[in-house]
Amino acid sequence: MTTNKVSQGRSNTQTPSALDNFRPLIVDVAVPLGSYYLFKDAFGMSTFAALAWSSVVPAVRTVWSVVKERRANGLAGLILVVNVVSLLLSFVSGDPRLMLAKDGAVSSTVGIGILVSVALGRPMMTAGMKPFLVKGDQAKEAAWERLVSGRSAASADFLRRERLFSVVWGVALLAECVARVVGAYTIPVDTMVWLGGVLMVGVMALTFVVSGGLAAGPMEAMVRAEAEAEETGARAEVAVAA
Secondary structure: HHHHHHHEEEEEEEOOHHHHHHHHHHHHHHHHHHHHHHHHHOOOHHHHHHHHHHHHHHHHHHHHHHHOOOOOHHHHHHHHHHHHHHHHOOOOOOHHHHHHOHHHHHHHHHHHHHHHHOOOOOOOOOOHHHHHHOOOOOHHHHHHHHHHHHHOHHHHHHHHHHHHHHHHHHHHHHHHHHHHHHHHHHHOOOHHHHHHHHHHHHHHHHHHHHHHHHHHHHHHHHHHHHHHHHHHHHHHHHHHHH
8 A cells, every 4th residue: 555655656746847947937037037128129118118117027926925925036036126226227328338337237236146145044046946956856856855954964965055056156147247347348349249248148158067067966966866765765664564
């Protein structure tokens, strides 16, 4: 009977779709950013109006999390803060170099927000990383909870790497901000217009590699090992009971 329950639990585990894995990042990050460019470029809205309308989703998500879930949605709240900062900076105009430099305000705001979340003991990047590691697997979900709760022998290392993942992203985004500001005032404007996009893509790609090697990769291995150990223990109990 116990064997049937174990088998049933495993059979109920479904491999999530790509949409399931990406949902937190899509809703909290991609939708607000995509809607900004849609309102600005496709509908011809002003920068101020596009930023204001693209703030609706993160604002609703933040309020919903506080009211219904009794906790703050970190990613949605951060994107809302970024949009507010950008709205304030949109009043600054006239100097093309200043306009290029202010693009770094987004990276710096996000970077500082991430580092503050680490200092407060609630690493913000975890919300976007967890779906990629557990992949909707119930056993891995349970293993994750044991690791973050401190009930596993590997918990200390797991929590350290969880913080490290966010620190890497926070530092990388601050570094991008510095590079944008320096480039805005030292590189020809025409060059910096396209170089800014290249810089962002390069920083993102490098950060994915570094954070994956230092934190996400080892964390995924720990989650898998924890889940396998629990399954082995369950099988041993079945064998003893039999």
